[in-house]
Each structure stands twice: as structure tokens, then as C-alpha cells.
Amino acid sequence: MAKTVLIVDDSATMRQMVAFTLREAGYQVVEAEHGQDALNKMPLSQINAVITDLNMPVMDGFTYIKSVRAIPSYKSLPILMLTTESQLSKKEEGKAAGATGWIIKPFDPERLLQVMAKVLP
Amino acid sequence: MDHLANVDAIPRDELKTHVAIALPVLGVMGTQLKETAKQIESAVVDVCCKFQSMADRARAGVSSAAELLSGGDDESSGSVESLISEASRTIETLLRHTQDSVAVSNSAIERIQRVQDATDHITKSLIQLDDITIGNRLLAVNARIQAVYAGDRAAGFGGVANEIAVQAKRSAEIVELIRSVSSDLRHIASSALADLQKMVVEDQKAYLKSKTEVDRVLIDFRLMHNSTRDFIARMQNESESVAKEISGAVRSLQFQDRISQRIAHVVEELDRIKVDLGAHCGGTGTDEQMILKQLSVSYTMQEERNVINGHAEEIDSGDVELF
Numbered sequence: 001m002a003k004t005v006l007i008v009d010d011s012a013t014m015r016q017m018v019a020f021t022l023r024e025a026g027y028q029v030v031e032a033e034h035g036q037d038a039l040n041k042m043p044l045s046q047i048n049a050v051i052t053d054l055n056m057p058v059m060d061g062f063t064y065i066k067s068v069r070a071i072p073s074y075k076s077l078p079i080l081m082l083t084t085e086s087q088l089s090k091k092e093e094g095k096a097a098g099a100t101g102w103i104i105k106p107f108d109p110e111r112l113l114q115v116m117a118k119v120l121p
Numbered sequence: 122m123d124h125l126a127n128v129d130a131i132p133r134d135e136l137k138t139h140v141a142i143a144l145p146v147l148g149v150m151g152t153q154l155k156e157t158a159k160q161i162e163s164a165v166v167d168v169c170c171k172f173q174s175m176a177d178r179a180r181a182g183v184s185s186a187a188e189l190l191s192g193g194d195d196e197s198s199g200s201v202e203s204l205i206s207e208a209s210r211t212i213e214t215l216l217r218h219t220q221d222s223v224a225v226s227n228s229a230i231e232r233i234q235r236v237q238d239a240t241d242h243i244t245k246s247l248i249q250l251d252d253i254t255i256g257n258r259l260l261a262v263n264a265r266i267q268a269v270y271a272g273d274r275a276a277g278f279g280g281v282a283n284e285i286a287v288q289a290k291r292s293a294e295i296v297e298l299i300r301s302v303s304s305d306l307r308h309i310a311s312s313a314l315a316d317l318q319k320m321v322v323e324d325q326k327a328y329l330k331s332k333t334e335v336d337r338v339l340i341d342f343r344l345m346h347n348s349t350r351d352f353i354a355r356m357q358n359e360s361e362s363v364a365k366e367i368s369g370a371v372r373s374l375q376f377q378d379r380i381s382q383r384i385a386h387v388v389e390e391l392d393r394i395k396v397d398l399g400a401h402c403g404g405t406g407t408d409e410q411m412i413l414k415q416l417s418v419s420y421t422m423q424e425e426r427n428v429i430n431g432h433a434e435e436i437d438s439g440d441v442e443l444f
Contacts, residue, residue: 055421084422084438091442101443108439115441 003120004028004045008038008052008064009082014105018051018082021109022116035059039067047077049120051103054083054090062097069098078119082107141402144395145409146416151391152428158384160424165377172371176364183360186353190346201346205339212335219328226321233314240307247300254293261286 005027009015019029030045032038034056050068054061061081068074080101081094091102100119103112131139190201264282268275417429 086423086438086440095444099444101441103442104438104440106438111439111441115443118443 002026002028003048004030005116006030006032006038006042006045006047006050006052008032008035008050008056008061010034010053010056014053014082018107018112021112025113025116027116033058035061035064035067038064042068042074049078049080049116051080051082054081054085054094062093065094065097065099080115080119137402140398142412144399144402145412147391147395147398149413149416149428151388151395153425154384154388154391156424156428158381161377162381165374169371169374172367176367179360179363183353183357187357190350190353205342205346209339212339216328216332216335219324219331223321223324223328226317226324230314230317230321233310233317236310237307237314240303240310243299243303247296247303250292250296254289254296257285257289257292261289 005022007015007018007022007029008031009018010033015031019031022029030041030047032041035052036059038050038052039059052061052064056064059067061083065079065081068077068079078100079098080103081099082103082105083090084105085091086104094102101115103115261282264285265279268279268282271278413429417426420426420429
């Protein structure tokens with residue numbers, strides 16, 4: 001059965017590109033515009049992994065991850081950050097919030113799929 | 122900057138100070154815009170090149186397939202169609218040879234039948250010779266009897282009679298020999314005839330079966346070839362459509378040029394404002410570094426910070442790290 005990935009990004013273009021890459025590889029995709037939108041959509045589908053941006057309106061990526069990790073059933077859900085941020089301090093903050101990995105934009109589709117295969121064997 | 126809402130109430134010197142504080146920001150904004158325009162240009166060029174490469178490869182692929190079907194420029198390689206025709210001709214020749222063999226076999230059968238007829242004729246002749254031999258024997262017997270009746274005067278006659286008997290016996294032996302040979306010959310001819318007739322029937326069946334199969338295979342091959350050719354023609358059309366769409370996309374991407382121009386105009390104006398205000402305010406404020414540091418807090422990308430820092434730290438886009 002196809003795995004479902006939730007894409008969280010305020011940029012429609014970025015969501016489109018990530019969705020295209022994942023769908024070509026056989027994943028199903030759910031999209032959300034920011035952290036709160038993602039939290040609202042998560043109970044509606046069986047989400048197997050999340051790819052989220054950091055800087056978003058309404059609810060940013062770090063706040064979203066902390067909220068997700070507070071839900072017991074999502075404690076080990078793979079959550080990858082996909083962001084332009086490359087500062088070490090931000091990465092540490094992400095790791096502390098509960099992120100599974102950190103990908104710097106622009107992403108390489110092949111590398112993204114390799115990482116997805118690793119976190120979703 | 123809310124306190125600047127009522128500008129007319131602000132003393133001139135204080136206003137100059139506020140403006141001087143904001144001046145560095147203008148410079149940075151201008152540089153950010155220039156860098157952004159360059160990035161867009163670079164990305165668009167990259168996309169165009171890749172589109173072009175995609176179009177070229179699509180065309181090359183279809184062209185190669187079409188060349189394979191048509192045989193290309195090299196006459197010795199032969200097109201698929203000419204190969205089908207050549208195979209068809211070769212198979213027709215082979216089947217014709219098979220038919221010729223059947224004809225030769227039929228001719229041989231005919232000749233063997235004539236041999237059989239000849240042996241029949243010989244047998245009939247041998248029957249006549251038998252009659253002659255019997256007649257000669259009777260003659261010899263009669264001659265002996267007459268010789269006895271004739272006494273001494275017909276002594277020679279008795280010798281002739283004996284000789285006739287001997288010759289009759291010899292001719293009877295020869296007749297028997299010829300009959301035996303003729304019988305063997307007839308037996309061999311019958312056996313060969315039966316074998317040949319059987320072979321002709323089997324060859325004819327095999328020829329008809331092979332011809333039917335070959336015809337079917339050639340028809341299937343031709344149908345498949347026609348399907349392939351139609352498919353490639355469709356692919357050629359698709360490739361042309363893709364190339365047209367890519368051309369359309371490349372045209373659309375030229376928005377980048379208009380954006381670059383507009384950004385350049387904005388940057389020019391920002392630079393001019395900075396120079397003008399700087400002249401009126403007597404240069405930038407002493408808190409420039411603090412202002413710029415505050416500005417960098419809002420930045421989320423290394424290339425933005427590089428503009429403020431004045432040096433180019435490596436931009437590690439695409440990097441992946443699993444915690």
C-alpha cells in the first residue's frame with residue numbers, strides 16, 4: 001500500500017515540486033499551508049511521514065513539530081525539515097524540537113527520495 | 122518608525138538622524154535585489170538549457186527509431202521492410218525447390234512405372250519363349266522318333282534332334298534366368314515406386330504446411346512492423362508537440378528578463394535615494410552596524426547574510442542531514 005506524506009509549506013510552488021517528486025516515486029501526498037493547517041489535516045489521513053518548512057505564517061515549523069511530538073501516536077513519526085536555513089543553531093533547535101532530519105532548499109529530488117526511503121523503509 | 126507618523130512635528134535634525142539610520146538599509150536592500158535578480162537569471166538559464174536538452178533527446182530518440190525502420194543511409198544495412206521482402210523471396214525460392222523435388226520424384230515414379238511395364242513385356246515375351254522351348258522339345262522328341270523309324274539312313278537326323286533338345290534345354294535355362302532377373306527387377310521397382318510415392322505424398326504435405334506457416338508468419342511480421350511504424354509516427358508527433366510546449370515554456374520563462382529590468386530600475390532608484398539622502402543627512406548614522414545586525418535577524422538564508430557580512434560563506438543548498 002502506498003505511503004502517505006504530508007507536505008507543509010506556505011509556498012504553493014514548493015509544495016507542488018515536492019509533491020511531484022514524491023508522486024513520481026509512488027507516494028501519496030497531502031498538502032498543508034502552515035503548521036496549524038497541517039495539524040488540522042493529520043487526523044483525516046494515515047500520515048506516514050511529514051516534510052515541513054520552517055518559516056511559515058500562523059504556525060512555524062518548530063512550533064508545529066513540538067505540537068506533533070506532544071501527541072503520543074506521533075512520537076516516532078518521521079518529520080523532515082525542508083528549509084533555506086543552514087545555520088547550525090537553527091539545526092540544533094530543530095533537532096531539539098523533534099525533527100528527524102534537515103534538508104536545505106533547493107532540494108535534489110533523487111536525494112530527497114533516498115532520504116524518504118531511509119526514513120520510510 | 123511609527124513615531125515618524127507626524128513628520129511635520131519632528132525637528133529637522135532629529136529627522137535627519139532617523140533618515141541616516143535607515144540609509145544603510147537602503148544599500149543592503151539594493152544589493153539584495155541585485156543578487157536576487159542574478160539568482161533568478163541563473164535559474165532560468167539552467168531551466169532553459171535543461172528544457173532544450175529534453176527536447177533534443179526526445180527528437181533524437183524518435184529519429185533513431187525511424188531510421189532503424191527505414192534503414193538509414195547505409196544501403197548494406199537494409200530497412201526492416203526490405204528485409205521482410207528478402208526473407209519472403211528466399212522462402213519462396215526454398216518452397217519452389219521443394220516443389221521441383223516433388224516434380225523430379227514424380228518423373229522418377231513415371232520412369233519406374235515404365236520399367237515395370239517393360240518387365241511385364243519381358244514376362245509376356247518369356248511366356249512366348251516358353252512356348253517356343255516346349256515346341257522345340259516336342260520337335261526334338263518327334264525327330265528322335267522319326268530317326269528311330271528311319272533307321273540307319275536317319276542317323277544324322279537323330280544327332281540333329283539331340284542338338285535341338287540340348288538347345289531347347291539351354292534356352293529354357295536362359296528363359297528361367299531372365300524370368301528370375303526380371304522378377305527381382307520388378308520387385309525392386311515396386312519397392313522403389315512405393316517409397317517414392319510415399320515420399321512425394323509426404324513432401325507435398327510438408328510443402329503445403331510450410332507454405333501456410335510461412336505465409337502466416339510473414340503476415341504477422343508485416344502487421345507487427347506496420348504497428349511499430351505507426352507507433353513511431355505517433356511518437357514523432359508527440360515529440361513535436363513536446364518540443365512546441367517546451368518552446369512555449371522557454372518563452373514564458375523570459376519573464377525573468379522583465380523582472381531583471383524592473384529590479385534594476387528599483388535598485389537604481391534606491392541607490393539614488395541613498396546618495397541624495399546621504400548628502401542631506403551628512404552620511405550614515407553611527408549605529409549602522411547595529412541597524413544591519415537587526416536586519417540580519419530576520420534573514421533565513423546564508424546568501425542574505427553574506428550581503429550584510431560582506432563576505433561569501435559557502436551556500437550549502439541541497440544538503441541533507443539525518444539526526
